[in-house]
Amino acid sequence: MTSLSITESSIPDLTGKTAVITGGARGIGLGAVQVLLDHNARVFVLDVLPIADDVAASKVTFIQTDTSSWLSLVDAFTAITTEHGSKIDIAIANAGVWNDPYLEDCLTPAPTDAAGWSALKDNKPATEACVEVNLKGTMNFVILASKVMKTQEKGGSIVVTSSSTAYFAEQQMPVYTATKAALVGLVSALRSTLPLHKIAISAVCPSAVETAMIPTMFIEALKGLGLPIATTRHVGLALVYSATATQNRRVEDYGKDKPVPEDFEERWNGRVIHAIGEEYWEVEEKLAETRGVWWGEKNLKLTEKQRVVSDLREV
Template sequence: MPESSLGQLAGKVALVTGGARGIGLGIATVLVERGATVALCDLAQTACDKAVSDLGAAGHSVLGTVADVTSRDSMESAVANVNTTLGGIDILVANAGVWASEGYENRPEYNDADWDITHSVNVRGVVNATEAVIPYMKEHKRGKIVNIASHGGRKPRGTATGRTLGMPYSVSKAGVIQWTHLLAVELAPFNINVNAVCPGELWTSMIEGIFTNRQNLVGGGSGGSVRNEYDEFMQTTVPLGRGQTPRDIGKAVAFLASDDAAEITGQALNVNGGARMN
């Protein structure tokens, strides 16, 4: 049977952190459609239950686990649970992330809490999830790790916004890209691929908060709704003129997690309609 007629990820077990909402849920959905057995973990029990139930209604059986990526112990328990229930882990998607600390909708500048939370979730959270799966992957001499960074972690395009709120987030996402490079070298001898996907601006609860912040502080560019302002921003700043969807990110993750990408490691791939290029 030619490769192309098989499910892209048939027989693989994937764990998606932050998999109950937003981009993570889009990734989990695409992976399960492509034949993977998916476990998702999320900080919130209610979100976890809803994702498991929604995917169940669409005919997909997924495992939901409550876990906190900022805690090594919590991630080790979640991974142990996946290993026991699903018989191993072939793919880790380290997706859980935050934009800033509470109350950011009304602040123009970053504060210490923003630096702390972006570092602990976006950087240390990825490290914790990774370290929890590495022993299994090393032992089996195979594995795929896909980290969700952001094109905000790439070099800026030169236009300053005059507002520094997003800096801790962008610095943390640059950290995810560098972690991806370093970990790829570290794990290459074990036949484990490590790559990152850098999403552009997607209409998720995170972006809604960012554009609410923008509107609260500088007024809506178009005077319209937060969503209208987002659409206008995408039309004017993104070459392809549109926002991406969580499923778009899932498709890139599916490729990087598949055998088609066996020779790709240490790379960060922008999925952003060309908004930044590398």
């Protein structure tokens, strides 16, 4: 991984810029909102929960939104672009939920008779919210943000809040882990195409963060062991950095891509920042560089040739 130095001075003045963030009323989302406000952005917060009064009094427009609902998201984007007549420079898909009883469901013994099996038809696993909010809601948000940015002369930047569990699976949260890993896959899949339309996409993967989402006993256990815990401001800074930074090289070339020129510069794109404790690390470029080690050199060459065949972009 590559260490990053991200400070308040890393964020440019955002006067005249508009940001939309889901799950911005609490936790990591609120941390990002505060960073955006401190750097003079106009902010739309989409959340099922109301925002605090002191935040509401600032340059924030709150739109009550259920990100698991396509209709609710469309209504929110309609309000932003038509009622408020706003562009969208920065879109942060941050909303997420933690509830994940999947392992418990897996280990609950099967019924012993037909009546018991029949009863299961009305007893669906309680993991749907995790998939609907973390994965489907985020994917739908990316669609809508991309549609808006596609119409803008300068495009825009999309950032997704994933999790360190995308790379280090958490045994107690299989579905949460799966949704967060899927989000990293989404960013990886879109990073070679969206820039052709002036749109960048990236992600931030926090490790433990002190929020109401994480049980207090877990936070206290980490503190007791002296293990790092990030603040919501720390992760929020990474989210805003991802939406405003630039890069002078791609994470990797894809398919028919030609090597970039020496003076290459584009929005921060296709990258994932791991935020842990007080540190930041970019992880995707190193993974791309070492593919031959963990995928196998022969397999890598064959896969790269397959990518060329399937690359339908006009580059």
